[in-house]
Amino acid sequence: MSLKNDLFLRTANGELTERPPVWLMRQAGRILPQYRKIRSSLNGFKDLLMHPELAAEVTIQPVDELGVDAAIIFSDILVIPEAMGLHYNMVEKRGPLFPKTITSKADIEKLDFGNSAADKLEYVFEALDFTVKNLDKRVPLIGFSGAPWTLFAYMIEGSGSKTFSKAKKFLYQEPEASHLLLEKITETIIAYLKLKIRHGVDLVQIFDSWAGILSPDQYKEFGLPYIAQICSAIRRVPITVFAKGAWFALDQIGELDCQVVGLDWNTYPSVAREVLGDKRVVQGNADPCLLYSNPENIREQTIKMIKEFGHHHIVNLGHGVYPDTPLDNVKAFVQTVKEFSYKV
Amino acid sequence: MSLKNDLFLRTANGELTERPPVWLMRQAGRILPQYRKIRSSLNGFKDLLMHPELAAEVTIQPVDELGVDAAIIFSDILVIPEAMGLHYNMVEKRGPLFPKTITSKADIEKLDFGNSAADKLEYVFEALDFTVKNLDKRVPLIGFSGAPWTLFAYMIEGSGSKTFSKAKKFLYQEPEASHLLLEKITETIIAYLKLKIRHGVDLVQIFDSWAGILSPDQYKEFGLPYIAQICSAIRRVPITVFAKGAWFALDQIGELDCQVVGLDWNTYPSVAREVLGDKRVVQGNADPCLLYSNPENIREQTIKMIKEFGHHHIVNLGHGVYPDTPLDNVKAFVQTVKEFSYKV
Numbered sequence: 001m002s003l004k005n006d007l008f009l010r011t012a013n014g015e016l017t018e019r020p021p022v023w024l025m026r027q028a029g030r031i032l033p034q035y036r037k038i039r040s041s042l043n044g045f046k047d048l049l050m051h052p053e054l055a056a057e058v059t060i061q062p063v064d065e066l067g068v069d070a071a072i073i074f075s076d077i078l079v080i081p082e083a084m085g086l087h088y089n090m091v092e093k094r095g096p097l098f099p100k101t102i103t104s105k106a107d108i109e110k111l112d113f114g115n116s117a118a119d120k121l122e123y124v125f126e127a128l129d130f131t132v133k134n135l136d137k138r139v140p141l142i143g144f145s146g147a148p149w150t151l152f153a154y155m156i157e158g159s160g161s162k163t164f165s166k167a168k169k170f171l172y173q174e175p176e177a178s179h180l181l182l183e184k185i186t187e188t189i190i191a192y193l194k195l196k197i198r199h200g201v202d203l204v205q206i207f208d209s210w211a212g213i214l215s216p217d218q219y220k221e222f223g224l225p226y227i228a229q230i231c232s233a234i235r236r237v238p239i240t241v242f243a244k245g246a247w248f249a250l251d252q253i254g255e256l257d258c259q260v261v262g263l264d265w266n267t268y269p270s271v272a273r274e275v276l277g278d279k280r281v282v283q284g285n286a287d288p289c290l291l292y293s294n295p296e297n298i299r300e301q302t303i304k305m306i307k308e309f310g311h312h313h314i315v316n317l318g319h320g321v322y323p324d325t326p327l328d329n330v331k332a333f334v335q336t337v338k339e340f341s342y343k344v
Numbered sequence: 345m346s347l348k349n350d351l352f353l354r355t356a357n358g359e360l361t362e363r364p365p366v367w368l369m370r371q372a373g374r375i376l377p378q379y380r381k382i383r384s385s386l387n388g389f390k391d392l393l394m395h396p397e398l399a400a401e402v403t404i405q406p407v408d409e410l411g412v413d414a415a416i417i418f419s420d421i422l423v424i425p426e427a428m429g430l431h432y433n434m435v436e437k438r439g440p441l442f443p444k445t446i447t448s449k450a451d452i453e454k455l456d457f458g459n460s461a462a463d464k465l466e467y468v469f470e471a472l473d474f475t476v477k478n479l480d481k482r483v484p485l486i487g488f489s490g491a492p493w494t495l496f497a498y499m500i501e502g503s504g505s506k507t508f509s510k511a512k513k514f515l516y517q518e519p520e521a522s523h524l525l526l527e528k529i530t531e532t533i534i535a536y537l538k539l540k541i542r543h544g545v546d547l548v549q550i551f552d553s554w555a556g557i558l559s560p561d562q563y564k565e566f567g568l569p570y571i572a573q574i575c576s577a578i579r580r581v582p583i584t585v586f587a588k589g590a591w592f593a594l595d596q597i598g599e600l601d602c603q604v605v606g607l608d609w610n611t612y613p614s615v616a617r618e619v620l621g622d623k624r625v626v627q628g629n630a631d632p633c634l635l636y637s638n639p640e641n642i643r644e645q646t647i648k649m650i651k652e653f654g655h656h657h658i659v660n661l662g663h664g665v666y667p668d669t670p671l672d673n674v675k676a677f678v679q680t681v682k683e684f685s686y687k688v
Contacts, residue, residue, distance in 0.1 A: 160506070165666050168633035172641075215609050215631040215662075247591050248610050265559050266592050287559040289512035297516075318559075322509050 003202075005139045008070040011314055012203055012238040012259050012281055020306055020313045021069035022337035023142075024330065026320030027062040028074040031330055034061050045090040049076055050123050056130030063139055065327075066334050070140050070203075073131060073196075075124055077146030077207055080188055081155050083117040085110065094159075101158040102170075105177040113184035118191035128199035143201030145193055147208035147243070148185045148226035149219075155181070164213045171214075171222055178222060186226045190233045197236050205240040205262070206230060212245015212264075219249050224256075231257040240283055244319065250275045265318025269308035278310060285318035286333070291325045295332035302336045311342060347546075349483045352414040355658055356547055356582040356603050356625055364650055364657045365413035366681035367486075368674065369586075370664030371406040372418040375674055378405050389434040393420055394467050400474030407483055409671075410678050414484050414547075417475060417540075419468055421490030421551055424532055425499050427461040429454065438503075445502040446514075449521040457528035462535035472543035487545030489537055491552035491587070492529045492570035493563075499525070508557045515558075515566055522566060530570045534577040541580050549584040549606070550574060556589015556608075563593050568600075575601040584627055588663065594619045609662025613652035622654060629662035630677070635669045639676035646680045655686060 003009065008021040029035055035058050042048050049055060059074045078088050078096055088098045102108060112120075131141060146154075154160075156167040171178050193204050211223055223243070231239055242262025243253055253261055254276040263272050263284035272282055290301055306315065315337045321330065347353065352365040373379055379402050386392050393399060399418045407415050422432050422440055432442045446452060456464075475485060490498075498504075500511040515522050537548050555567055567587070575583055586606025587597055597605055598620040607616050607628035616626055634645055650659065659681045665674065 162504070162506070163632075163663075163666065165633055165636075165668075168631070169636040172633055172637040212610065215634075216612050218631070245589075245610075248612060248615065266556065266589075268560050268592060271592065287512070287562070288507075289509055289516055290559075292509075292513040293516040319507075322507065324509075 003137050003140060005069055008314065009140050009202055009238070011312070012240070014259070014279070014281060014312065016311055017342075019340045019342060020309075020315045020337060022315040022334050023068040023070040023072065024062070024066075024317055024321045024333075025072075027066065027068060028058045028072060029321075030323035031321055031325050031327060032058075032061050032065055033327075034065065044092070045076070048074070049079070052123050052126035053130050055127035056134055059127070059131045060135055063135065066331060067338065068139070068334055070142055071131065071135055072142040072144065072205075073124070073128055073201065075127070075144070077144070077151065077209070078154060079121055079124060080117070080146065080151055080185065080192060083112070083120045083192075084184065084188055085112050085117075086155055088154075096154060096159060098154065098158040102155045102181060105174070105180065108177055108181045108184065111181075111184055114187040115191045117188045118195055121192060121195070125195060125199045128196060128201065132200035140202035141200060142203050142205055143193065143196035144205040144207060145189045147206045147211070147223070148182045148189065149214065149223040150208050150210045151185050151189075152178070152182055152222075153210045153213070155185075164210055168214070168218070171218055182222060182226050186229050190230055193230070193234055197234070201237065203238045203240060203259075204234060205242060208241070208243035208246065210245075211243035211249070212247075216248040219246060220252070224249060224252055228256055242283070254280060260314065262316075263318060267318070269305060273309070279312060281312045281314065282309060283314040283316050285316070288317045288319045288322050288325070291317070291321065291329045291333060293329065295329060298329055298332045299336045302333055303340065306337065306340055347481050347484060349413055352658065353484050353546055353582070355656070356584070358603070358623070358625060358656065360655055361686075363684045363686060364653075364659045364681060366659040366678050367412040367414040367416065368406070368410075368661055368665045368677075369416075371410065371412060372402045372416060373665075374667035375665055375669050375671060376402075376405050376409055377671075378409065388436070389420070392418070393423070396467050396470035397474050399471035400478055403471070403475045403485075404479055407479065410675060411682065412483070412678055414486055415475065415479055416486040416488065416549075417468070417472055417545065419471070419488070421488070421495065421553070422498060423465055423468060424461070424490065424495055424529065424536060427456070427464040427536075428528065428532055429456050429461075430499055432498075440498060440503060442498065442502040446499045446525060449518070449524065452521055452525045452528065455525075455528055458531040459535045461532045462539055465536060465539070469539060469543045472540060472545065476544035484546035485544060486547050486549055487537065487540035488549040488551060489533045491550045491555070491567070492526045492533065493558065493567040494552050494554045495529050495533075496522070496526055496566075497554045497557070499529075508554055512558070512562070515562055526566060526570050530573050534574055537574070537578055541578070545581065547582045547584065547603075548578060549586060552585070552587035552590065554589075555587035555593070556591075560592040563590060564596070568593060568596055572600055586627070598624060604658060606660075607662060611662070613649060617653070623656060625656045625658065626653060627658040627660050629660070632661045632663045632666050632669070635661070635665065635673045635677060637673070639673060642673055642676045643680045646677055647684065650681065650684055
């Protein structure tokens with residue numbers, strides 16, 4: 001059976017479409033009352049991850065409630081470090097916290113990786129199975145992973161950080177061990193994404209959330225080559241690479257063998273088009289805070305953005321939607337895109 | 345009496361020099377054992393700010409210990425919000441915290457501003473007087489201020505933040521009140537910097553630490569025009585504008601009526617030169633984490649950077665030096681620059 005709404009996939013694959021598709025990073029989450037209801041019945045964020053049937057339910061909620069053109073599986077980028085042997089806790093209002101971190105080559109050698117690690121993420125694959133069944137081909141389903149550098153950053157740093165100076169210090173002081181860890185993470189990501197594809201995702205997105213914290217030289221050495229490896233290994237579905245803050249490497253990201261380039265809200269559409277060309281499919285990049293504004297302004301700014309990017313554009317925010325965003329404003333954003341036509 | 349070492353000022357004023365000058369953002373601080381000794385005898389960071397004689401002492405320490413080509417007054421960007429009526433606490437390991445924040449136009453109307461607010465910062469001017477006396481014209485003295493947007497961000501948000509979404513929300517929801525607050529902050533900054541100049545600073549630097557959190561359109565509306573006002577009002581000493589993360593506005597920053605453009609570590613020297621031209625004086629931009637590396641690598645990378653920028657360059661990091669940076673590595677960085685000659 002084919003998809004009822006395949007606009008997102010057609011656009012990702014480079015086709016000319018009648019309008020741009022729209023979805024929001026973090027759409028499955030705290031902006032929806034029906035999400036908060038499920039969440040409050042459980043013991044925190046990770047508990048929800050581990051309940052595949054409920055994870056599938058919150059994955060589908062934004063398709064019902066917002067009418068977006070794609071669903072993204074409710075999950076977390078840190079399931080991979082955990083599968084490799086580094087347990088973490090999600091601390092309310094603080095974010096992830098790893099009681100044990102990587103401090104040496106010996107720690108890296110002890111990690112599980114590749115298929116053996118990815119196989120442990122059965123609860124994610126079950127959530128995908130439930131989602132595929134209940135989504136019933138209404139819209140495409142996106143699978144995702146953190147990028148190697150971003151997962152590396154958490155595994156060394158042990159938590160979020162303004163500077164990730166511990167992780168960067170490790171790159172400077174232990175370049176060889178760093179590459180070893182990045183290789184193991186990359187192998188795990190590839191195995192994990194292949195399993196996700198086998199369980200029905202239609203596109204995979206790589207989130208390099210902390211790309212912008214590296215110097216251009218470090219990103220060239222420790223970031224991009226591992227994303228390139230993933231792009232080479234994943235052939236059956238399109239790939240989106242979203243490297244937040246990596247404006248300095250946008251030309252190199254443009255050369256990756258991926259189908260879609262994600263853009264953060266700092267990037268002027270005209271600048272992105274100048275670097276990437278008019279035919280590269282891009283995704284983004286409204287300021288998430290625009291959705292604090294009002295429907296009229298949201299409509300105006302969104303149409304301006306769509307016109308500036310032109311064809312080959314998937315509408316999204318330039319970052320995940322913030323938890324306290326008014327739902328009516330999110331709906332105004334989605335509705336604006338759905339009413340737009342390139343032809344007019 | 346003229347300066348014994350005026351290399352920094354000659355470079356800032358556009359002269360061709362024998363080598364680039366060097367100093368480090370946050371050089372007066374936790375990397376120095378003599379700083380930690382003074383600090384431990386007091387009741388926290390703000391207590392040190394309020395002891396002008398000690399603030400002067402820690403200002404001069406890096407000149408003695410590191411041999412840098414400029415001193416920067418030990419102070420804090422948040423003294424201005426405080427002088428305007430918003431008290432803050434500096435919480436160990438967490439950063440600044442404002443018990444009361446700005447939530448409405450009425451709050452803004454109650455704020456003190458301009459000369460009346462700046463006059464309250466007597467302890468800063470006393471610290472400058474002590475510094476001028478004890479520095480004894482060995483090197484130039486830098487005064488500084490936060491940029492209007494960055495101070496605005498703290499006054500609304502009440503603390504540091506990964507997204508500053510409260511502050512950005514205020515910009516979207518209350519544009520008129522936002523401009524009123526930015527005007528009041530700007531007037532205060534101008535009054536404050538003029539007083540600093542009267543108390544002997546040789547150059548002023550504007551830190552727009554959170555520039556990179558704004559969308560390009562918002563920065564154009566709420567960030568740059570107020571920095572431009574400051575540049576117009578300050579005529580007696582050179583000005584450095586350091587807008588961290590504002591790569592998207594680098595061309596517009598280059599057009600400001602300031603003498604030096606500060607660059608963060610994400611900006612390739614070749615990109616900066618392409619946008620700003622070879623004659624614009626720039627400051628920066630080694631990755632602060634490079635100083636976790638080793639003296640040999642620091643030397644190599646620093647020389648590479650100096651050669652890439654060419655003349656009209658003040659060597660610095662692309663961000664403040666991190667507290668746990670090994671002192672010997674900081675010295676290797678400074679020494680490398682001091683041994684360099686453009687002539688070879």
